[in-house]
Amino acid sequence: MRLGEVVVDVAPLRSGRNFRLVFATQAISMVGTHLTSVAASVQVYDLTGSSLQVGLMSLVLGLSLLVGLVAGGLLADRADRRRIVLVTRALTALVIAALAVNAALPEPRVWFVFVAAVLAGLTGGLGGPALMAATPGLVAPGQLAAAGALITLTAQLGAMAGPALAGLVAAGPGVAMCFAIDAGIYVVGLALLAPLPALPPEGAGEAPHPLRAMAQGVRFVRGNQVVAGLLLIDVCAVVFAMPYALFPEMAAEHFDGGASTVGLLYAAPAVGSFCSALTSGWAGRVHHTGRALIGAVGLWGAGIACFGLSPGLWLALLFLALAGFGDTASEILRRALLQHHTPDRLQGRVGSLWLAQATAGPSVGNLEAGLVARALGSSAGAAAVGGLVCLAGVAALAVAMPQLRRATLQGPPATEDREPAPPAEAADRPTP
Numbered sequence: 001m002r003l004g005e006v007v008v009d010v011a012p013l014r015s016g017r018n019f020r021l022v023f024a025t026q027a028i029s030m031v032g033t034h035l036t037s038v039a040a041s042v043q044v045y046d047l048t049g050s051s052l053q054v055g056l057m058s059l060v061l062g063l064s065l066l067v068g069l070v071a072g073g074l075l076a077d078r079a080d081r082r083r084i085v086l087v088t089r090a091l092t093a094l095v096i097a098a099l100a101v102n103a104a105l106p107e108p109r110v111w112f113v114f115v116a117a118v119l120a121g122l123t124g125g126l127g128g129p130a131l132m133a134a135t136p137g138l139v140a141p142g143q144l145a146a147a148g149a150l151i152t153l154t155a156q157l158g159a160m161a162g163p164a165l166a167g168l169v170a171a172g173p174g175v176a177m178c179f180a181i182d183a184g185i186y187v188v189g190l191a192l193l194a195p196l197p198a199l200p201p202e203g204a205g206e207a208p209h210p211l212r213a214m215a216q217g218v219r220f221v222r223g224n225q226v227v228a229g230l231l232l233i234d235v236c237a238v239v240f241a242m243p244y245a246l247f248p249e250m251a252a253e254h255f256d257g258g259a260s261t262v263g264l265l266y267a268a269p270a271v272g273s274f275c276s277a278l279t280s281g282w283a284g285r286v287h288h289t290g291r292a293l294i295g296a297v298g299l300w301g302a303g304i305a306c307f308g309l310s311p312g313l314w315l316a317l318l319f320l321a322l323a324g325f326g327d328t329a330s331e332i333l334r335r336a337l338l339q340h341h342t343p344d345r346l347q348g349r350v351g352s353l354w355l356a357q358a359t360a361g362p363s364v365g366n367l368e369a370g371l372v373a374r375a376l377g378s379s380a381g382a383a384a385v386g387g388l389v390c391l392a393g394v395a396a397l398a399v400a401m402p403q404l405r406r407a408t409l410q411g412p413p414a415t416e417d418r419e420p421a422p423p424a425e426a427a428d429r430p431t432p
Contacts, residue, residue: 011143034165095116156270307384
Protein backbone atom coordinates (compact mmCIF):
# COMPACT_ATOMS: atom_id res chain seq x y z
CA MET A 1 0.00 0.00 0.00
CA ARG A 2 1.38 3.37 -1.03
CA LEU A 3 1.88 6.22 1.45
CA GLY A 4 -0.84 8.23 -0.30
CA GLU A 5 -3.33 5.47 0.47
CA VAL A 6 -2.53 5.55 4.20
CA VAL A 7 -2.38 9.23 5.15
CA VAL A 8 -5.64 11.11 5.61
CA ASP A 9 -7.51 11.45 2.30
CA VAL A 10 -7.95 15.14 1.41
CA ALA A 11 -9.92 14.47 -1.78
CA PRO A 12 -13.11 16.07 -0.35
CA LEU A 13 -11.17 19.29 0.18
CA ARG A 14 -9.91 19.29 -3.40
CA SER A 15 -13.18 18.41 -5.11
CA GLY A 16 -15.75 20.52 -3.29
CA ARG A 17 -15.69 24.18 -2.24
CA ASN A 18 -18.72 23.71 -0.02
CA PHE A 19 -17.05 21.01 2.05
CA ARG A 20 -13.93 23.17 2.33
CA LEU A 21 -16.09 25.86 3.94
CA VAL A 22 -17.57 23.36 6.41
CA PHE A 23 -14.13 21.91 7.19
CA ALA A 24 -12.63 25.35 7.87
CA THR A 25 -15.56 26.26 10.09
CA GLN A 26 -15.28 23.02 12.06
CA ALA A 27 -11.51 23.43 12.46
CA ILE A 28 -11.74 26.84 14.11
CA SER A 29 -14.95 26.02 15.99
CA MET A 30 -13.37 23.07 17.79
CA VAL A 31 -10.70 25.37 19.22
CA GLY A 32 -13.33 27.91 20.24
CA THR A 33 -15.50 25.28 21.91
CA HIS A 34 -12.64 24.26 24.19
CA LEU A 35 -11.84 27.91 24.92
CA THR A 36 -15.36 28.45 26.24
CA SER A 37 -15.56 25.09 28.01
CA VAL A 38 -12.34 25.62 29.96
CA ALA A 39 -13.08 29.28 30.65
CA ALA A 40 -16.57 28.51 31.99
CA SER A 41 -15.21 25.82 34.29
CA VAL A 42 -12.47 28.13 35.58
CA GLN A 43 -14.91 30.98 36.12
CA VAL A 44 -17.48 28.87 38.00
CA TYR A 45 -14.77 27.47 40.26
CA ASP A 46 -13.30 30.94 40.90
CA LEU A 47 -16.75 32.31 41.79
CA THR A 48 -17.92 29.42 43.96
CA GLY A 49 -14.80 27.51 45.03
CA SER A 50 -16.78 24.32 44.43
CA SER A 51 -15.98 21.48 42.07
CA LEU A 52 -19.57 20.33 42.56
CA GLN A 53 -20.79 23.56 40.97
CA VAL A 54 -18.48 22.95 38.02
CA GLY A 55 -19.90 19.45 37.66
CA LEU A 56 -23.47 20.77 37.88
CA MET A 57 -22.75 23.26 35.10
CA SER A 58 -21.46 20.42 32.90
CA LEU A 59 -24.58 18.39 33.73
CA VAL A 60 -26.87 21.30 32.83
CA LEU A 61 -25.02 21.79 29.56
CA GLY A 62 -25.19 18.09 28.73
CA LEU A 63 -28.91 17.78 29.47
CA SER A 64 -29.81 20.86 27.43
CA LEU A 65 -27.62 19.59 24.60
CA LEU A 66 -29.52 16.28 24.59
CA VAL A 67 -32.85 18.10 24.40
CA GLY A 68 -31.52 20.26 21.58
CA LEU A 69 -30.23 17.23 19.66
CA VAL A 70 -33.58 15.47 19.74
CA ALA A 71 -35.41 18.57 18.55
CA GLY A 72 -32.62 19.37 16.09
CA GLY A 73 -32.90 15.96 14.46
CA LEU A 74 -36.59 16.56 13.75
CA LEU A 75 -35.93 20.08 12.53
CA ALA A 76 -33.11 18.99 10.20
CA ASP A 77 -35.54 16.72 8.31
CA ARG A 78 -38.23 19.42 7.99
CA ALA A 79 -36.44 22.65 7.02
CA ASP A 80 -33.48 23.96 5.03
CA ARG A 81 -30.40 22.67 6.83
CA ARG A 82 -28.23 25.62 5.81
CA ARG A 83 -30.67 28.07 7.40
CA ILE A 84 -30.84 26.01 10.58
CA VAL A 85 -27.05 25.98 10.90
CA LEU A 86 -26.73 29.72 10.28
CA VAL A 87 -29.50 30.71 12.70
CA THR A 88 -28.36 28.43 15.53
CA ARG A 89 -24.74 29.48 15.18
CA ALA A 90 -25.74 33.16 15.23
CA LEU A 91 -27.74 32.59 18.43
CA THR A 92 -24.81 30.72 19.99
CA ALA A 93 -22.49 33.60 19.10
CA LEU A 94 -24.80 35.96 21.01
CA VAL A 95 -24.80 33.66 24.05
CA ILE A 96 -20.98 33.44 24.08
CA ALA A 97 -20.68 37.20 23.64
CA ALA A 98 -23.01 37.66 26.64
CA LEU A 99 -20.72 35.37 28.64
CA ALA A 100 -17.80 37.64 27.74
CA VAL A 101 -19.72 40.70 28.93
CA ASN A 102 -20.68 38.96 32.19
CA ALA A 103 -17.07 37.89 32.80
CA ALA A 104 -15.87 41.46 32.26
CA LEU A 105 -18.17 42.84 34.98
CA PRO A 106 -16.62 43.80 38.33
CA GLU A 107 -18.81 41.10 39.93
CA PRO A 108 -19.70 38.38 37.39
CA ARG A 109 -22.93 36.50 38.05
CA VAL A 110 -22.54 32.74 38.38
CA TRP A 111 -26.25 32.18 37.72
CA PHE A 112 -25.81 33.73 34.29
CA VAL A 113 -23.15 31.14 33.42
CA PHE A 114 -25.70 28.40 34.14
CA VAL A 115 -28.36 30.14 32.05
CA ALA A 116 -25.86 30.54 29.22
CA ALA A 117 -24.98 26.84 29.48
CA VAL A 118 -28.65 25.96 28.95
CA LEU A 119 -28.99 28.30 25.97
CA ALA A 120 -25.71 27.22 24.38
CA GLY A 121 -26.63 23.55 24.81
CA LEU A 122 -30.02 24.04 23.19
CA THR A 123 -28.74 26.05 20.23
CA GLY A 124 -25.76 23.76 19.71
CA GLY A 125 -28.02 20.71 19.80
CA LEU A 126 -30.49 22.24 17.37
CA GLY A 127 -27.77 22.96 14.80
CA GLY A 128 -25.61 19.84 15.18
CA PRO A 129 -27.84 17.31 13.36
CA ALA A 130 -28.44 19.73 10.47
CA LEU A 131 -24.72 20.16 9.81
CA MET A 132 -24.11 16.42 10.04
CA ALA A 133 -27.08 15.64 7.77
CA ALA A 134 -25.88 18.15 5.17
CA THR A 135 -22.45 16.52 4.73
CA PRO A 136 -23.48 13.72 2.31
CA GLY A 137 -24.84 16.37 -0.07
CA LEU A 138 -21.55 18.29 -0.06
CA VAL A 139 -19.14 15.49 -1.05
CA ALA A 140 -18.89 12.93 -3.83
CA PRO A 141 -20.54 9.54 -3.17
CA GLY A 142 -17.30 7.69 -2.45
CA GLN A 143 -15.88 10.31 -0.10
CA LEU A 144 -18.02 9.89 3.02
CA ALA A 145 -15.28 8.11 4.98
CA ALA A 146 -12.66 10.66 3.90
CA ALA A 147 -14.97 13.54 4.86
CA GLY A 148 -15.65 11.95 8.23
CA ALA A 149 -11.94 11.48 8.83
CA LEU A 150 -11.25 15.14 8.10
CA ILE A 151 -14.02 16.27 10.47
CA THR A 152 -12.64 13.91 13.13
CA LEU A 153 -9.18 15.37 12.57
CA THR A 154 -10.48 18.86 13.33
CA ALA A 155 -11.98 17.55 16.58
CA GLN A 156 -8.68 15.97 17.63
CA LEU A 157 -6.69 19.09 16.79
CA GLY A 158 -9.16 21.17 18.78
CA ALA A 159 -8.97 18.79 21.72
CA MET A 160 -5.19 19.15 21.82
CA ALA A 161 -4.79 22.86 21.05
CA GLY A 162 -7.98 24.32 22.55
CA PRO A 163 -7.46 23.56 26.27
CA ALA A 164 -3.82 24.61 26.15
CA LEU A 165 -4.71 27.92 24.49
CA ALA A 166 -7.57 28.43 26.94
CA GLY A 167 -5.21 28.00 29.87
CA LEU A 168 -2.80 30.58 28.48
CA VAL A 169 -5.52 33.12 27.72
CA ALA A 170 -7.33 32.60 31.03
CA ALA A 171 -4.07 33.01 32.95
CA GLY A 172 -3.22 36.17 30.98
CA PRO A 173 -5.99 38.43 29.66
CA GLY A 174 -8.62 36.42 31.55
CA VAL A 175 -11.68 34.27 30.94
CA ALA A 176 -13.59 37.16 29.37
CA MET A 177 -11.08 37.13 26.51
CA CYS A 178 -11.61 33.37 26.06
CA PHE A 179 -15.33 33.98 25.59
CA ALA A 180 -14.72 36.95 23.30
CA ILE A 181 -12.38 34.95 21.06
CA ASP A 182 -14.93 32.14 20.77
CA ALA A 183 -17.70 34.62 19.92
CA GLY A 184 -15.44 36.02 17.20
CA ILE A 185 -14.80 32.50 15.92
CA TYR A 186 -18.56 31.96 15.59
CA VAL A 187 -18.86 35.16 13.56
CA VAL A 188 -16.06 34.01 11.25
CA GLY A 189 -17.81 30.64 10.94
CA LEU A 190 -21.03 32.38 9.91
CA ALA A 191 -19.15 34.24 7.19
CA LEU A 192 -17.63 30.97 5.95
CA LEU A 193 -20.93 29.07 5.88
CA ALA A 194 -23.05 31.87 4.37
CA PRO A 195 -22.05 31.02 0.74
CA LEU A 196 -23.39 27.45 1.08
CA PRO A 197 -26.38 26.70 -1.17
CA ALA A 198 -29.79 25.87 0.20
CA LEU A 199 -29.81 22.33 1.62
CA PRO A 200 -33.44 21.22 1.93
CA PRO A 201 -34.04 17.61 3.01
CA GLU A 202 -35.92 15.21 0.74
CA GLY A 203 -39.68 15.39 1.33
CA ALA A 204 -39.42 18.54 3.44
CA GLY A 205 -42.93 19.57 2.42
CA GLU A 206 -44.37 16.20 3.51
CA ALA A 207 -43.03 16.22 7.07
CA PRO A 208 -45.43 14.49 9.51
CA HIS A 209 -46.23 15.48 13.08
CA PRO A 210 -43.02 15.70 15.18
CA LEU A 211 -43.95 12.70 17.34
CA ARG A 212 -44.76 10.62 14.30
CA ALA A 213 -41.56 11.80 12.63
CA MET A 214 -39.47 10.71 15.60
CA ALA A 215 -41.28 7.36 15.63
CA GLN A 216 -40.37 6.94 11.95
CA GLY A 217 -36.70 7.47 12.77
CA VAL A 218 -36.80 4.94 15.61
CA ARG A 219 -38.59 2.38 13.42
CA PHE A 220 -36.00 2.83 10.70
CA VAL A 221 -33.16 2.21 13.14
CA ARG A 222 -34.88 -0.88 14.57
CA GLY A 223 -35.57 -2.26 11.10
CA ASN A 224 -32.14 -1.62 9.60
CA GLN A 225 -29.62 -4.09 10.99
CA VAL A 226 -26.63 -2.07 9.82
CA VAL A 227 -27.72 1.21 11.42
CA ALA A 228 -28.92 -0.51 14.61
CA GLY A 229 -25.63 -2.39 14.79
CA LEU A 230 -23.65 0.84 14.43
CA LEU A 231 -25.41 2.32 17.45
CA LEU A 232 -25.19 -0.86 19.53
CA ILE A 233 -21.52 -1.48 18.87
CA ASP A 234 -20.76 2.03 20.06
CA VAL A 235 -22.63 1.26 23.30
CA CYS A 236 -20.20 -1.62 23.87
CA ALA A 237 -17.31 0.83 23.69
CA VAL A 238 -18.55 3.93 25.51
CA VAL A 239 -20.60 2.26 28.25
CA PHE A 240 -18.63 -0.87 29.11
CA ALA A 241 -15.06 0.30 28.47
CA MET A 242 -14.93 4.01 29.33
CA PRO A 243 -11.85 4.46 31.57
CA TYR A 244 -11.54 8.22 32.10
CA ALA A 245 -13.20 8.33 35.53
CA LEU A 246 -10.62 5.80 36.73
CA PHE A 247 -7.53 7.84 35.79
CA PRO A 248 -7.06 9.85 39.02
CA GLU A 249 -7.32 6.76 41.23
CA MET A 250 -5.11 4.66 38.97
CA ALA A 251 -2.49 7.41 38.82
CA ALA A 252 -2.29 7.57 42.60
CA GLU A 253 -2.76 3.96 43.65
CA HIS A 254 -1.62 1.86 40.71
CA PHE A 255 1.20 3.97 39.25
CA ASP A 256 2.24 5.91 42.39
CA GLY A 257 1.98 9.22 40.56
CA GLY A 258 0.33 12.60 40.91
CA ALA A 259 -1.32 15.22 38.75
CA SER A 260 1.28 14.91 35.99
CA THR A 261 0.55 11.18 35.72
CA VAL A 262 -3.18 11.90 35.45
CA GLY A 263 -2.42 14.32 32.63
CA LEU A 264 -0.41 11.68 30.78
CA LEU A 265 -3.25 9.18 31.11
CA TYR A 266 -5.75 11.65 29.66
CA ALA A 267 -3.38 12.64 26.84
CA ALA A 268 -2.46 9.12 25.68
CA PRO A 269 -5.81 8.24 23.99
CA ALA A 270 -5.83 11.65 22.28
CA VAL A 271 -2.38 10.98 20.81
CA GLY A 272 -3.58 7.64 19.44
CA SER A 273 -6.75 9.24 18.08
CA PHE A 274 -4.77 11.94 16.30
CA CYS A 275 -2.47 9.36 14.70
CA SER A 276 -5.51 7.36 13.63
CA ALA A 277 -7.10 10.37 11.93
CA LEU A 278 -3.81 11.19 10.17
CA THR A 279 -3.50 7.64 8.79
CA SER A 280 -7.15 7.19 7.81
CA GLY A 281 -6.67 7.13 4.05
CA TRP A 282 -7.54 3.43 3.98
CA ALA A 283 -11.01 3.95 5.47
CA GLY A 284 -12.73 4.85 2.21
CA ARG A 285 -10.94 2.14 0.22
CA VAL A 286 -11.42 -0.91 2.41
CA HIS A 287 -14.06 -3.23 0.94
CA HIS A 288 -15.14 -5.02 4.12
CA THR A 289 -16.04 -1.87 6.05
CA GLY A 290 -18.20 -3.66 8.61
CA ARG A 291 -15.44 -6.10 9.49
CA ALA A 292 -12.95 -3.25 9.77
CA LEU A 293 -15.35 -1.45 12.13
CA ILE A 294 -15.71 -4.54 14.31
CA GLY A 295 -11.93 -4.84 14.44
CA ALA A 296 -11.51 -1.16 15.36
CA VAL A 297 -13.98 -1.36 18.26
CA GLY A 298 -12.30 -4.60 19.32
CA LEU A 299 -8.96 -2.76 19.37
CA TRP A 300 -10.47 -0.18 21.74
CA GLY A 301 -11.76 -2.89 24.08
CA ALA A 302 -8.51 -4.86 23.99
CA GLY A 303 -6.49 -1.70 24.60
CA ILE A 304 -8.56 -0.78 27.66
CA ALA A 305 -8.35 -4.34 29.04
CA CYS A 306 -4.58 -4.39 28.60
CA PHE A 307 -4.35 -0.91 30.14
CA GLY A 308 -6.02 -2.24 33.28
CA LEU A 309 -3.60 -5.19 33.40
CA SER A 310 -0.47 -3.11 32.76
CA PRO A 311 2.10 -3.23 35.59
CA GLY A 312 3.89 -0.02 34.57
CA LEU A 313 2.94 3.48 33.46
CA TRP A 314 4.60 3.56 30.05
CA LEU A 315 3.09 0.25 28.98
CA ALA A 316 -0.29 1.55 30.14
CA LEU A 317 0.16 4.71 28.07
CA LEU A 318 0.99 2.61 25.01
CA PHE A 319 -2.20 0.58 25.39
CA LEU A 320 -4.26 3.73 25.90
CA ALA A 321 -2.80 5.17 22.70
CA LEU A 322 -3.71 1.95 20.84
CA ALA A 323 -7.21 2.17 22.27
CA GLY A 324 -7.52 5.77 21.10
CA PHE A 325 -6.31 4.71 17.65
CA GLY A 326 -9.07 2.10 17.44
CA ASP A 327 -11.71 4.46 18.80
CA THR A 328 -11.12 7.11 16.15
CA ALA A 329 -10.94 4.54 13.36
CA SER A 330 -14.30 3.18 14.48
CA GLU A 331 -15.78 6.69 14.66
CA ILE A 332 -14.74 7.42 11.08
CA LEU A 333 -16.19 4.15 9.81
CA ARG A 334 -19.39 4.43 11.88
CA ARG A 335 -20.10 7.96 10.67
CA ALA A 336 -19.58 7.00 7.02
CA LEU A 337 -21.66 3.82 7.25
CA LEU A 338 -24.44 5.62 9.09
CA GLN A 339 -24.70 8.31 6.41
CA HIS A 340 -24.34 5.76 3.60
CA HIS A 341 -27.15 3.53 4.86
CA THR A 342 -29.60 6.28 5.89
CA PRO A 343 -31.93 7.94 3.37
CA ASP A 344 -31.64 11.70 3.10
CA ARG A 345 -35.14 12.27 4.49
CA LEU A 346 -34.04 10.59 7.76
CA GLN A 347 -30.47 11.90 8.04
CA GLY A 348 -31.36 14.49 10.68
CA ARG A 349 -33.30 12.15 12.96
CA VAL A 350 -30.85 9.25 12.74
CA GLY A 351 -27.89 11.62 13.07
CA SER A 352 -29.42 13.15 16.20
CA LEU A 353 -29.68 9.69 17.78
CA TRP A 354 -26.01 9.10 17.00
CA LEU A 355 -24.99 12.49 18.40
CA ALA A 356 -27.17 12.05 21.50
CA GLN A 357 -25.58 8.67 22.17
CA ALA A 358 -22.12 10.17 21.71
CA THR A 359 -23.05 12.87 24.25
CA ALA A 360 -24.69 10.72 26.93
CA GLY A 361 -22.82 7.44 26.47
CA PRO A 362 -19.44 8.48 27.92
CA SER A 363 -21.12 9.95 31.00
CA VAL A 364 -22.95 6.69 31.63
CA GLY A 365 -19.77 4.75 30.94
CA ASN A 366 -17.72 6.77 33.42
CA LEU A 367 -20.39 6.28 36.08
CA GLU A 368 -20.45 2.55 35.38
CA ALA A 369 -16.66 2.38 35.62
CA GLY A 370 -16.71 4.11 38.99
CA LEU A 371 -19.35 1.74 40.34
CA VAL A 372 -17.43 -1.32 39.14
CA ALA A 373 -14.22 0.03 40.68
CA ARG A 374 -15.96 0.46 44.01
CA ALA A 375 -17.48 -3.03 43.82
CA LEU A 376 -14.15 -4.67 42.94
CA GLY A 377 -12.05 -2.43 45.17
CA SER A 378 -9.68 -1.88 42.23
CA SER A 379 -9.71 0.74 39.48
CA ALA A 380 -7.26 -1.32 37.41
CA GLY A 381 -9.56 -4.34 37.73
CA ALA A 382 -12.53 -2.25 36.64
CA ALA A 383 -10.67 -1.13 33.50
CA ALA A 384 -9.68 -4.71 32.66
CA VAL A 385 -13.19 -6.05 33.21
CA GLY A 386 -14.70 -3.23 31.16
CA GLY A 387 -12.41 -3.93 28.23
CA LEU A 388 -13.20 -7.65 28.32
CA VAL A 389 -16.96 -7.00 28.50
CA CYS A 390 -16.60 -4.68 25.50
CA LEU A 391 -14.84 -7.43 23.55
CA ALA A 392 -17.56 -9.92 24.47
CA GLY A 393 -20.27 -7.50 23.36
CA VAL A 394 -18.54 -6.80 20.06
CA ALA A 395 -18.17 -10.53 19.39
CA ALA A 396 -21.85 -11.12 20.20
CA LEU A 397 -22.97 -8.35 17.84
CA ALA A 398 -20.70 -9.62 15.08
CA VAL A 399 -22.35 -13.04 15.32
CA ALA A 400 -25.92 -11.79 15.80
CA MET A 401 -25.83 -9.13 13.06
CA PRO A 402 -24.42 -10.58 9.83
CA GLN A 403 -25.52 -7.51 7.86
CA LEU A 404 -23.26 -5.37 10.03
CA ARG A 405 -20.34 -7.70 9.24
CA ARG A 406 -21.11 -7.45 5.51
CA ALA A 407 -21.68 -3.68 5.49
CA THR A 408 -19.59 -1.77 2.97
CA LEU A 409 -19.15 1.73 1.56
CA GLN A 410 -18.47 0.32 -1.89
CA GLY A 411 -21.41 0.39 -4.29
CA PRO A 412 -25.04 1.27 -3.49
CA PRO A 413 -26.20 1.32 0.13
CA ALA A 414 -28.21 -1.53 1.60
CA THR A 415 -31.14 0.80 2.36
CA GLU A 416 -33.92 0.23 -0.14
CA ASP A 417 -35.60 3.63 0.14
CA ARG A 418 -32.56 5.75 -0.50
CA GLU A 419 -32.29 7.62 -3.78
CA PRO A 420 -29.30 6.93 -6.04
CA ALA A 421 -26.20 8.88 -5.08
CA PRO A 422 -25.36 11.96 -7.17
CA PRO A 423 -22.41 11.78 -9.59
CA ALA A 424 -18.97 12.82 -8.41
CA GLU A 425 -18.96 16.01 -10.44
CA ALA A 426 -22.04 17.22 -8.52
CA ALA A 427 -20.18 17.39 -5.22
CA ASP A 428 -20.68 21.16 -4.94
CA ARG A 429 -24.41 20.98 -5.62
CA PRO A 430 -26.98 20.24 -2.94
CA THR A 431 -28.85 16.98 -3.11
CA PRO A 432 -32.27 17.70 -4.69
